[in-house]
Amino acid sequence: MAVTMHDVAQRAGVSIKTVSNVVNGYPYIRDTTRTKVLSAIEDLGYQLNVTARNLRTGRTGIIGLALPELSLPYFAELADAVIVAAEAQGLTVLIEQTSSERSRELEVLSGARRHLTDGLIFSPLAIGAGDEDLLRVDFPMVLLGERIFHGPVDHVTMHNVEAARAATEYLIGLGRRRIAAIGVHTGEVVGSAGLRLQGHLQALERAGIPADPALFGEAGLWHRATGASAMAAVLDSGARPDAVFAFNDAMALGAMHELQVRGLRVPADVAVIGFDAIDDGIYSTPSLTTVDPGREQIARTAVALLVERIAGKETDHVPVQVYADYRILERGSTVPGAP
Amino acid sequence: MAVTMHDVAQRAGVSIKTVSNVVNGYPYIRDTTRTKVLSAIEDLGYQLNVTARNLRTGRTGIIGLALPELSLPYFAELADAVIVAAEAQGLTVLIEQTSSERSRELEVLSGARRHLTDGLIFSPLAIGAGDEDLLRVDFPMVLLGERIFHGPVDHVTMHNVEAARAATEYLIGLGRRRIAAIGVHTGEVVGSAGLRLQGHLQALERAGIPADPALFGEAGLWHRATGASAMAAVLDSGARPDAVFAFNDAMALGAMHELQVRGLRVPADVAVIGFDAIDDGIYSTPSLTTVDPGREQIARTAVALLVERIAGKETDHVPVQVYADYRILERGSTVPGAP
DNA sequence: TTGTATGCGTTATCAA
DNA sequence: TTGATAACGCATACAA
Numbered sequence: 001m002a003v004t005m006h007d008v009a010q011r012a013g014v015s016i017k018t019v020s021n022v023v024n025g026y027p028y029i030r031d032t033t034r035t036k037v038l039s040a041i042e043d044l045g046y047q048l049n050v051t052a053r054n055l056r057t058g059r060t061g062i063i064g065l066a067l068p069e070l071s072l073p074y075f076a077e078l079a080d081a082v083i084v085a086a087e088a089q090g091l092t093v094l095i096e097q098t099s100s101e102r103s104r105e106l107e108v109l110s111g112a113r114r115h116l117t118d119g120l121i122f123s124p125l126a127i128g129a130g131d132e133d134l135l136r137v138d139f140p141m142v143l144l145g146e147r148i149f150h151g152p153v154d155h156v157t158m159h160n161v162e163a164a165r166a167a168t169e170y171l172i173g174l175g176r177r178r179i180a181a182i183g184v185h186t187g188e189v190v191g192s193a194g195l196r197l198q199g200h201l202q203a204l205e206r207a208g209i210p211a212d213p214a215l216f217g218e219a220g221l222w223h224r225a226t227g228a229s230a231m232a233a234v235l236d237s238g239a240r241p242d243a244v245f246a247f248n249d250a251m252a253l254g255a256m257h258e259l260q261v262r263g264l265r266v267p268a269d270v271a272v273i274g275f276d277a278i279d280d281g282i283y284s285t286p287s288l289t290t291v292d293p294g295r296e297q298i299a300r301t302a303v304a305l306l307v308e309r310i311a312g313k314e315t316d317h318v319p320v321q322v323y324a325d326y327r328i329l330e331r332g333s334t335v336p337g338a339p
Numbered sequence: 340m341a342v343t344m345h346d347v348a349q350r351a352g353v354s355i356k357t358v359s360n361v362v363n364g365y366p367y368i369r370d371t372t373r374t375k376v377l378s379a380i381e382d383l384g385y386q387l388n389v390t391a392r393n394l395r396t397g398r399t400g401i402i403g404l405a406l407p408e409l410s411l412p413y414f415a416e417l418a419d420a421v422i423v424a425a426e427a428q429g430l431t432v433l434i435e436q437t438s439s440e441r442s443r444e445l446e447v448l449s450g451a452r453r454h455l456t457d458g459l460i461f462s463p464l465a466i467g468a469g470d471e472d473l474l475r476v477d478f479p480m481v482l483l484g485e486r487i488f489h490g491p492v493d494h495v496t497m498h499n500v501e502a503a504r505a506a507t508e509y510l511i512g513l514g515r516r517r518i519a520a521i522g523v524h525t526g527e528v529v530g531s532a533g534l535r536l537q538g539h540l541q542a543l544e545r546a547g548i549p550a551d552p553a554l555f556g557e558a559g560l561w562h563r564a565t566g567a568s569a570m571a572a573v574l575d576s577g578a579r580p581d582a583v584f585a586f587n588d589a590m591a592l593g594a595m596h597e598l599q600v601r602g603l604r605v606p607a608d609v610a611v612i613g614f615d616a617i618d619d620g621i622y623s624t625p626s627l628t629t630v631d632p633g634r635e636q637i638a639r640t641a642v643a644l645l646v647e648r649i650a651g652k653e654t655d656h657v658p659v660q661v662y663a664d665y666r667i668l669e670r671g672s673t674v675p676g677a678p
Numbered sequence: 679t680t681g682t683a684t685g686c687g688t689t690a691t692c693a694a
Numbered sequence: 695t696t697g698a699t700a701a702c703g704c705a706t707a708c709a710a
Contacts, residue, residue, distance in 0.1 A: 004703055015681045020705060028679055050454045051393045052703035055686050060390065062433075062455075069419060071618060076415035080408060083436055092455075094401075094433055097422055115389045115687095116431075224622035257622045279410060283563035283596045285624050343687055354697045359689065367695055391687035394702050454703095 003044045012040035023048055063306060064120040066096040066108045073278040074248065081299035082121060089307055100221065102126035114139050119306045129190045140309035142302045146192055154309065155321045156302045158293040160192060163326040164199025167245050167273050167291050170328055172207045176243035176271055182217040182230045182255050183247030196247045214239040219251055227251025231258040241270055249274035249281050249290055256333060272333040286332030294324030342383045351379035362387055402645060403459040405435040405447045412617040413587065420638035421460060428646055439560065441465035453478050458645045468529045479648035481641045485531055493648065494660045495641045497632040499531055502665040503538025506584050506612050506630050509667055511546045515582035515610055521556040521569045521594050522586030535586045553578040558590055566590025570597040580609060588613035588620050588629055595623065595672060611672040625671030633663030
């Protein structure tokens with residue numbers, strides 16, 4: 001039915017090995033032979049059977065990317081970046097949505113896709129501190145985010161504490177003092193929520209501003225909706241913030257929406273800064289000041305690390321932790337008239 | 340190294356075929372045998388080698404999804420929906436970004452992934468009318484969108500003309516008369532731009548409102564940025580619209596941003612309606628009235644059709660065209676005070 | 679520089 | 695109900 005290397009070899013009058021060599025770019029082939037094979041391939045419309053090669057080599061050229069969900073802009077843009085970075089290395093990306101469910105994250109770690117992928121880039125959300133043992137998988141894996149520190153695997157993350165501190169310091173620098181924090185997970189320490197709150201509190205402390213729990217907006221999942229409702233809760237409690245630091249952009253947009261619905265002006269009455277630098281923030285009204293956590297750098301680094309792990313021996317595996325660079329993108333939600 | 344069916348068979352004291360039967364849920368197996376095999380699998384931590392199965396069966400359980408880019412919210416949400424729909428059918432989705440480049444779309448059609456995927460859901464953007472021949476691929480494919488009508492393949496699309504007409508009629512119903520259209524592709528007929536413009540013009544005509552080219556905002560790619568600049572161009576030309584119909588939500592958000600930057604109030608001065616019903620529109624300020632084109636339905640239908648094509652004989656292939664249902668979601672950008 | 683032979687791990691065919 | 699054995703299409707020692 002489908003044309004195989006065999007057919008090509010026959011047509012070109014060479015052995016199947018020679019065809020294989022041509023297809024794989026083996027250099028020591030007589031030009032005339034190569035030409036013969038190439039034209040046979042052309043004539044027959046031959047296409048390499050990737051599956052057969054996979055079975056033979058034990059490699060698939062596919063890496064998995066497990067993330068909560070694509071409909072969250074941050075992850076969609078992260079996926080985009082990972083795909084582009086992987087492509088540059090000749091790899092294809094298979095996306096797996098975990099819906100932030102622990103069971104699905106465990107499934108990902110169980111390695112059901114082990115034979116289909118050469119490795120995994122995993123952005124966990126439900127799994128956290130105390131689950132380090134689950135990470136001892138026997139396939140190449142690179143973690144994204146900061147739910148788990150000092151785990152047994154490579155880790156690409158961002159300067160959460162420092163970047164969050166910088167965000168709050170930036171608001172303080174604008175003269176704001178009553179700064180709401182949106183996206184707080186009370187009791188959490190090692191996750192993004194814990195770290196960003198920590199940075200926020202550090203900035204307040206350094207400025208001599210007492211932290212006011214009435215200004216903490218709890219939000220489990222970091223969606224626009226939860227940002228809006230967390231903001232609403234803070235306002236309903238009677239607090240009157242003059243600034244908001246939302247722990248991600250989605251919540252910042254939701255919070256900003258809630259503020260404006262209530263007739264508060266952004267940034268005149270309340271300045272808002274987010275975290276993530278998703279594209280949405282550019283065209284919101286006002287545009288959203290945010291912390292760019294270095295998403296592209298994270299994607300590139302994660303892919304590079306994974307490629308290294310895939311290629312390398314499993315023995316000399318010293319887990320590394322890489323931090324991406326961050327910077328504040330100043331826009332209209334903190335500076336009147338900014339683009 | 341890795342444990343194979345062979346190892347399991349040995350351990351369980353049965354033949355390899357029996358193990359295969361158990362793994363594949365073949366019913367006629369003695370319970371005691373099944374139990375033996377299952378516990379051997381458990382003991383050894385055996386995992387089926389999907390690659391080998393793929394080679395043998397010629398199926399991979401993977402379907403491709405080719406789309407412009409994930410960082411466009413519409414496509415991210417579409418991908419999400421397709422992945423969920425595919426999962427329900429036991430299929431995995433491999434996403435391929437074309438960056439809206441013709442060369443990459445052609446590559447997708449060339450079937451380079453043919454052996455890795457069982458079929459393809461393809462949302463073309465660069466390929467269009469006149470390219471029908473390119474669509475005569477010899478693997479199962481379902482098209483999304485409406486760049487190509489009457490092609491030789493299955494097609495899942497939306498009621499573009501009717502939905503666009505409904506959008507403009509809705510604005511007219513609000514008493515608006517000078518309605519800008521954002522996202523126009525002059526000269527295009529069969530694409531989304533052409534169809535939505537057509538619906539828009541139909542509504543104007545039925546209401547006896549003359550179409551004013553000064554109110555057409557050209558925008559090649561339908562991003563937030565182009566929506567903003569198209570809106571700017573319309574306003575700079577001196578036109579004074581009292582409403583905007585943007586051909587997608589991203590442009591609507593960009594346009595709304597531009598309007599507000601210029602001090603125009605939405606919806607008081609200018610009412611805005613978009614198209615797509617992406618999540619962003621819920622939390623913009625004001626929230627965005629939009630046309631919901633039935634994205635989930637489209638995803639489900641596309642996957643179902645593809646599954647049918649994969650299973651079916653290639654002979655009885657009568658291309659079908661399916662239209663999803665649409666409805667208008669009324670929000671704050673057209674009705675003051677709406678949520 | 680090219681050819682031959684073997685096996686990757688599974689499923690399918692046919693018998694038993 | 696189970697087993698022996700031959701493919702699936704390719705890559706790779708090893709030879710030539």
